[in-house]
Amino acid sequence: MTKLKLLTFLCVCTLLYACNENGKKKFDSSPAIADRPLTEYVNPFIGTGGHGHTYPGATMPFGMMQLSPDTRLDGWDGCSGYHYSDEVIYGFSHTHLSGTGVSDYGDILLMPTNKPVLNNGADGNEGYSSKFSHDKEKASPGYYEVHLDDTDIDVRLTVTERAGMHEYRFRESENQYLILDLLHRDKLLEHDLQFNSSTEFQGKRFSSAWATNQMLFFYVKTSHPIKNWNAKQESIPKVIALEFDNPNNEPITIKIGISPVDEAGAKRNLETEIGNKDFETIKKQASDTWEKQLNKIVIEDDNYDNKVNFYSALYHTMIAPNLYQDVDGRYRGMDLEIHETQDFDYYTVFSLWDTYRAAHPLYTIIEQDRTNDFVNTFNAKYDEGGILPIWDLSGNYTGCMIGYHAVPVIADAYLKGIRGYDTNKAFEAMIHSSIQDKLGLESYKKYGFIPVEQESESVSKTLEYAYDDWTIAQMAKAMGNEEKYSEYIKRAQHFKNMYNPETGFMQGRYRNTWFAPFKPEEVNFNYTEANAWQYSLYAPQNVSGHIALMGGDAAYEKHLDNMFTAQMETSGRHQADITGLIGQYAHGNEPSHHMAYLYNYVGKPHKTQEKVHEILTTLYHNDPDGVSGNEDCGQMSAWYVLSSLGFYPVTPGSNEYAIGTPLFDKATINLENGEQFTLIKNGTGKYIEDIAFAKAYKPMSSKQDDYTSFEKLTKSFLTHEMITNSGTLIYHMSDQPTDWATAKEDRIVSSINEEHMPAVPYIESGDISFSDTTTISLNSIDENADIYFKINNGEFQLYQETITISEPLQLSTYAIHNYKISYTVTTDFYKYDKNMSVVLEHEYANEYSAGGNDALIDGMKGTEDFRSGSWQGTQKEDIVATVDLGSSKDISQISTSFLKDQRSWIFYPKEVVFELYDENRKLLKTVSEKLPETGKEEIVAIHDVNINTPVKNVRFVKMRAVTYGKLPEWHLGYPYDGDAWIFVDEITVK
Numbered sequence: 001m002t003k004l005k006l007l008t009f010l011c012v013c014t015l016l017y018a019c020n021e022n023g024k025k026k027f028d029s030s031p032a033i034a035d036r037p038l039t040e041y042v043n044p045f046i047g048t049g050g051h052g053h054t055y056p057g058a059t060m061p062f063g064m065m066q067l068s069p070d071t072r073l074d075g076w077d078g079c080s081g082y083h084y085s086d087e088v089i090y091g092f093s094h095t096h097l098s099g100t101g102v103s104d105y106g107d108i109l110l111m112p113t114n115k116p117v118l119n120n121g122a123d124g125n126e127g128y129s130s131k132f133s134h135d136k137e138k139a140s141p142g143y144y145e146v147h148l149d150d151t152d153i154d155v156r157l158t159v160t161e162r163a164g165m166h167e168y169r170f171r172e173s174e175n176q177y178l179i180l181d182l183l184h185r186d187k188l189l190e191h192d193l194q195f196n197s198s199t200e201f202q203g204k205r206f207s208s209a210w211a212t213n214q215m216l217f218f219y220v221k222t223s224h225p226i227k228n229w230n231a232k233q234e235s236i237p238k239v240i241a242l243e244f245d246n247p248n249n250e251p252i253t254i255k256i257g258i259s260p261v262d263e264a265g266a267k268r269n270l271e272t273e274i275g276n277k278d279f280e281t282i283k284k285q286a287s288d289t290w291e292k293q294l295n296k297i298v299i300e301d302d303n304y305d306n307k308v309n310f311y312s313a314l315y316h317t318m319i320a321p322n323l324y325q326d327v328d329g330r331y332r333g334m335d336l337e338i339h340e341t342q343d344f345d346y347y348t349v350f351s352l353w354d355t356y357r358a359a360h361p362l363y364t365i366i367e368q369d370r371t372n373d374f375v376n377t378f379n380a381k382y383d384e385g386g387i388l389p390i391w392d393l394s395g396n397y398t399g400c401m402i403g404y405h406a407v408p409v410i411a412d413a414y415l416k417g418i419r420g421y422d423t424n425k426a427f428e429a430m431i432h433s434s435i436q437d438k439l440g441l442e443s444y445k446k447y448g449f450i451p452v453e454q455e456s457e458s459v460s461k462t463l464e465y466a467y468d469d470w471t472i473a474q475m476a477k478a479m480g481n482e483e484k485y486s487e488y489i490k491r492a493q494h495f496k497n498m499y500n501p502e503t504g505f506m507q508g509r510y511r512n513t514w515f516a517p518f519k520p521e522e523v524n525f526n527y528t529e530a531n532a533w534q535y536s537l538y539a540p541q542n543v544s545g546h547i548a549l550m551g552g553d554a555a556y557e558k559h560l561d562n563m564f565t566a567q568m569e570t571s572g573r574h575q576a577d578i579t580g581l582i583g584q585y586a587h588g589n590e591p592s593h594h595m596a597y598l599y600n601y602v603g604k605p606h607k608t609q610e611k612v613h614e615i616l617t618t619l620y621h622n623d624p625d626g627v628s629g630n631e632d633c634g635q636m637s638a639w640y641v642l643s644s645l646g647f648y649p650v651t652p653g654s655n656e657y658a659i660g661t662p663l664f665d666k667a668t669i670n671l672e673n674g675e676q677f678t679l680i681k682n683g684t685g686k687y688i689e690d691i692a693f694a695k696a697y698k699p700m701s702s703k704q705d706d707y708t709s710f711e712k713l714t715k716s717f718l719t720h721e722m723i724t725n726s727g728t729l730i731y732h733m734s735d736q737p738t739d740w741a742t743a744k745e746d747r748i749v750s751s752i753n754e755e756h757m758p759a760v761p762y763i764e765s766g767d768i769s770f771s772d773t774t775t776i777s778l779n780s781i782d783e784n785a786d787i788y789f790k791i792n793n794g795e796f797q798l799y800q801e802t803i804t805i806s807e808p809l810q811l812s813t814y815a816i817h818n819y820k821i822s823y824t825v826t827t828d829f830y831k832y833d834k835n836m837s838v839v840l841e842h843e844y845a846n847e848y849s850a851g852g853n854d855a856l857i858d859g860m861k862g863t864e865d866f867r868s869g870s871w872q873g874t875q876k877e878d879i880v881a882t883v884d885l886g887s888s889k890d891i892s893q894i895s896t897s898f899l900k901d902q903r904s905w906i907f908y909p910k911e912v913v914f915e916l917y918d919e920n921r922k923l924l925k926t927v928s929e930k931l932p933e934t935g936k937e938e939i940v941a942i943h944d945v946n947i948n949t950p951v952k953n954v955r956f957v958k959m960r961a962v963t964y965g966k967l968p969e970w971h972l973g974y975p976y977d978g979d980a981w982i983f984v985d986e987i988t989v990k
Contacts, residue, residue, distance in 0.1 A: 029728055031298070031678050032668040038294040039287055041311035044139040047099060047631045049084035049624030051077060051579060051588070054316065054631050055096045056139040058159045060286060061293045062347070062370065064323040065258055066096040067157045067164040069132075069146060070106055073122055073185065075975065076576060079103045081185070084624035089148065090120050090129045091181060092157060094164060094258055095216065098319045099631020100351065101577060102400065104210035104393060106185035108218050110254060112168040114151045114175040116241035120184070128179045128241075141294075141315060142286025158283040160273035161323055166254035167279050173249035178222075178242045189213065193236050194263075198225035198245075202263040211396035215332060216258060219266035223253040253279055260394065261338055265326040272327045293318055296366040297641070300666040305622045310644055310664070313620070313637035317359055320633040321374065324348040324394070332395045334385030344376035344421075350389050351633035352409065353401035353464075353528075354590050358638035360409045361649040361657075364416050365723055368672055371413050372420035378406050379422055382429040387436070402457060402528050403464035404433035411471035412652040415478055416720050427479060430472050434465075434488075441465070448760050448823040449497035452510040452526060456867025459498050459508050460528035460591070463538045466494040470541035470752070471653040486755050493757040495539045499549050501781050504559060506536040510851075510869055512813075512827045513763045517846065521584060522572035524847030525867030529577040530591045531570055533563050533584035540594060540651040543601045544751035549781060553602040560598055564611065572847045580619050580628025582611070587619050588629020593639050594650045597658040600716040600748050605659070606687055606737035608716075612643055612660035613686040645669075645679055646731060647718050651750050655720040658748050659741070661686045662731050675726040685735035692730040693722065716741035717748040758817035760825050761787045761799075768827065769851070769858035771834030776803040778813055785817035805829060830859035835886025838987070842880050848873030850985055856881055856896075862985040864940045866901055871983040879909070879961040879982050885989060888919050888953045893990040894927070895946045896959065899983035900934045905973055907934040907980035909961035912945055919955040934980075936970060957989055 047054030057068020070093050071086035072078030079100050081093065091111030097104060113128040121127020129150075136147035145156045154169040170176045182191045186209030193203040202219045227243045244252055257270025274282060299310055325331035325346040333339045339346075363371050381389050388406035391398045407430045414423060434441070440455035444465055450458035470492035476484035500507040500514050508515035508526035520532040527535050537560070539546040547556045566583040579588030586592045596611035619628040620640050627636050642648050646662035662681040669677045683689070691713040713729070722729075741747065759781045766776035778787050778799050787799040790812050799813070808831045814824040838857050844850075850872040851858060862870035872879075900908050908931040916924045927949050964980035967973045 028666075029678070029680060029730070031676050032300045032666040034295070034298050035300075037291055038298070038311055039141045039290050041307045042141050042290075042294070042315045043308050043312045043622060044141070044144075044315070045084060045624050046309075046312045046622065047316065047624070047627040048080075048082055050627065051576065051629055052625065052627040052631050053077065053079045053097075053099045053101070054627070055080040055082045055098065057082075057092070057096065057144045058139075058142050058157045058164065058286065059319055060142060060159055060161045060289060061318045062321060062323055063159065063161040065094050065159050065162060065164050066098075066105070066319075066322075067092060067094050067159050067166075068096045068144065070109065070184070073120075074103065076101070076103075081106045084134070087131050088121070088129050089132050089146065090122070091179065091184065092155065092166065093184060094218070094256065097349065097633075098316065099627075099633055099636065101630050101632070102210045102398070104186060104214070107205055107207065107214075107216050108256070108258065109179070109181040109184035110166060110256075111179040111181070112148070112151070112153050112155065112166075112170070112252075113177050113179055113241075114153070114170065114172070116177050116243065118179070118239045118241060120181065140287070141290035143283050156279065158279060158286050160282060160286070162259070162269035162327065163255065163257040163273045165274065165279050165282050166256075168252045168254075170246070170249060170252070173247055176244040176246050176252065178226075178244065178254070179239065180242065181239045183238045185209070188238065191236065191238060193240070195226075195229045198229045199223070201229075202266065204263065210398050210400070211393040213336065213396060214394040215260055215336070216394075217261065217263045217266045218259075219257045219263055219270050221255045221270065224250070259326050260324055260332040261326050261330045265328070265330060269327050290315070296670050297645075298668045298670065299664045301664040306644075306663060308622045309620050309626070309640065312622075313640040316631055316637040317362060317634035317641060320349045320351065321347040322349045334381045334389070334392065334395055334397065336395050337384070339380070339384065341380070345370075345373045346380060347374060347377045348392055348394055349633060350374075350392055350406070351635070352390060352405035353403055354632035354635035355638070356405040356408045356652060357590055357593050357635060358642055358649060359634040361412060361652045362638045362642055364413055364418060364720070365669065366671070368418050369420075371418050375410050375413055375418075375421045375426055378410060379425050379429060382425070382432070388429050388433045402439065402461045404468050405464070407433055407468045408471040408652050411475040414475050415653055415655055416724075423479070427475060427481075430475065431484065434469060434472060434491075444494065446823070447497075447825050448494045448757070449509060451512070452508040452515050452869045453863070454868065456525045456865055457528045459506050459526045459532075460530065460535055462498050463495050463506060463535060466492050466539075467541050469494070474653050489752060489755045490757040492541050493545070493752060495542070496545070496549065496759045496781060499546075499759075499781055501549070504536075504550055504555070505532040506538070507532060508869070509762065511763075511768045512825050513766075513768065515869065517849075517852075519571060519846070521566070521570050522847060523570050523575045523578065524572045525869065528591070529575055529589050530586065531572070531578075531584070533566065534578070534586050534589070534591045537563070537595050537598060538591060540750060542750060542752045543598065543650075544749055547602065557599065557602045557604055557607075560595070560607070563595070573845070577629060582614065586629075587615055590632065590635055593635075594648070597648050597650050597660060600658050600741070601750070603742045603744065603747050605716050605741045608658070609661040609686050609688060612648075613663075616640065616644055616663050650748075654750065656717045656748060657720070657723070659688070659691075659716050659718060661688065669723065671724060673724075675724065677723050677726065678728045680728065680730045681733055682730055683733040685733045687734045687737050688731055688740050689734040689738050690732040690740060692732070693727065695722075695725060695727050714741060714743075714746045715748065716746060756818050756820050758782050758785055758815045758820050758822040760822045761785075761813045761815045763827065769830040769832060769854075769860055771832055771836075773804055773806045774829070776805065776811065780815045780817070782815060782817040785815040787813060787815050789813040807831060832857055832859045833886065837884045837886070839882045839884070840880070841882075842874050842877050844872045844874050848983065856985065856987045857883060859986070861897065862899065862942075862983070864899070864942060866899055866904060866906055866983055871899055871985050873906070873981050873983045875981045876963070876979045878963050879984050880959070881987065882956055882958040883987055883989065885955055885957065888955045889989075890950075890952045891916075891954050891989055892950050893946060893948050894957060895944065895986075895988040895990075897942055897944050897985055898931065898961065899940070899942055901940045902934050902936070902971065903938045905967065905971075905978060905981050906983050907964040907967075908932060908943055909982050910964055911962045913960045913962070914947065914949075915958040915960075916949075916951050916954045917956040917958065918953050921956065924954060925949065925951050934964070954989075957987070959987060
């Protein structure tokens, strides 16, 4: 350390006030103080534009009700029901999802109007919807208001946890209607509506969308009587117009309670939480609750937008998961039966693939009590549904996303000492999730990786399962279970089996070769909402091991550099989630979120500081499109909250947070146990010069502070214990990069040093399907590993030289390294007629190539999973392929196969036509077959075409499969003018 640096550091550590050179700004180490109510800094409209998918309406922290306007009925950017670019409000519904990528909720729509029309107006006819202007729209935590232009009605909304209030102000005392629309949004399964009096009615709405059987009950009280409320109905209406009797034209209030259990529960929720309270009382109560919630972190900063971005982000981290339990403790479980508990609050809407990364780690700091409730909820869901949730919604398993990421949430909580639940049951549930056979786990357990041909998104699933297994190992170790620790720390090393040393990327293994042709920017079925760039740095449980695989610190750093500077374009299939690009770093989607912090692991923390600062200041804005991708139930905002404080959990379960760079002058975390942790940025610039830390800072007096307990922090990480105890941390900043935390001993480390598990050998060269002979070479990423192989049912032998084969066979291989044995993988090799060839006149998609130009005659057939890589797929054109038989032959049958998966836009072709030619290209015969309709059913199936047609002297067989063309009106892709895909594999001529 230079004398100047030492002097600066001593000033920080020994004085009450450290001043700049001109003495204008004094350094103050006291906790941060809010300069105004923090709710005033929240902008609920952030994320309602672009692809943020948030909603602006009224909700409570983690509350059951989300009372918000609906401006969009469908479409990807209508997932929350609201988009800032819209000009029409259809009504106000009581459930909404925040930042998801799939649409659901929007239940129990109410809309005030002055005309008794039952149509919503989406078809262009007169409806109850109304235009509105953002100039006459306001929102704050727990409150929303808007003016409906077409009907000249003012609407105000506020909520409690399980209930809400509407206030309507009409211009005239006549023609005051309330529309109740139970058809709104998703498919209605069942409904009920019963009037108890002229001011009370109740009902239910069961619906199907992302949650295929969502049950919701409601109870409504109105301030003014409804005319003709007791009129007999021949049938229970799905949409109804209720007219108020309001001769004095007073403000009309609607009080509504909801429940997942029954109407009685909805009524009880309403009476308990609102009762006779008026609108202003509930509004203030909501605001006060949010103010207390937001005060969990107080920041000081001169930049107004910084404060708005921070508190809006903190607000968004506190919207989900959602309470799913009535005031009496009853709730609807994953078996859709009614359960009851008084021991904890039960929740739903766990977007775990997103939120395990940063949102739940944030909760372990500021929401420890609620984290206990979350894990208790997981245990209950395990009892009710037989497995931990992956993405659950209203008592339904959605089947969405990958991994078993309730596991790291539990492990992270346990390892941080948050244990207010049955820990043994939680561990049992974690193990149970990991031993299933679905979603590629059968292959993962058998081979140590998931082959491309057996499961879609195989790379991502293998990598994320391996991390989840590492967290199981850490919890097992903490619980003293050495057997499970040994088992799962081995599984945690499975990520190595996805690493291709030739390309330096995590890559799909197709029949134990590397998936080809390989383009790291290509978005294909091997990755989840990403490409190779965005998943090839995912090994948070063993960053050190990954660095070694890539050839050391310099190679790893270069890969990071190349990722951030690569061309921003992606290829392959369209993936709307890949947004917020810096090179190929995609901040708009979760797999990239830890990557800026990886420079710390190779001793280049200044590059982490540069990238984190760039993301904080360029990809978050005080605007409707101020989030660079889907908010994803708080994850996008949790990244901002933690990163702006100067740290981030690269590896939840390690109890360590990688240090980035602080954005604010000062921040104080007010913990539930009464402790305070204060972070101070001293000086300008984004680079860290030094860090001073004191465990239990206490001022001696108003004029002099005790800095004697401060120590220099040289390492590039903070621990959970440091943050969750009273203390003060001072970042001393610089305008230039420094050598802070660059030494080997000061770097954050993530490594696996026990129970070495060798990687599975791979086929380095050789054709899986060949016409004459092929020469096979084997390799391993483990240097000095011994590779063994056997052919068919023979004996295993040491691999020493390439293997040449000329017949179809099975090849099995494994490796031994450091006296440890890898998994064994068996590969089938195929042989086809060497005289045959095929010419294609269509252009197949690279990600659906089935292995290339010869895929249609290579002898390998596709499975029912179109993502497996075994199908050749094309869109917007017919499939046209001509097979040259090599010589004239007498044939008896022609066969081929097509796939249907209408939900994925894959339709059977309308017709397949075969033209048979002799060697002089003279047409001998034309045969055809109409294919069955694909149909609306969401059924995946393969249709085999077998045409018996004896013809002599055939040399060429030309196949034309006629594309279905534009998607039908009933299809989800129709509004996007979408075209159907054709998936074909294997043309066989007998």
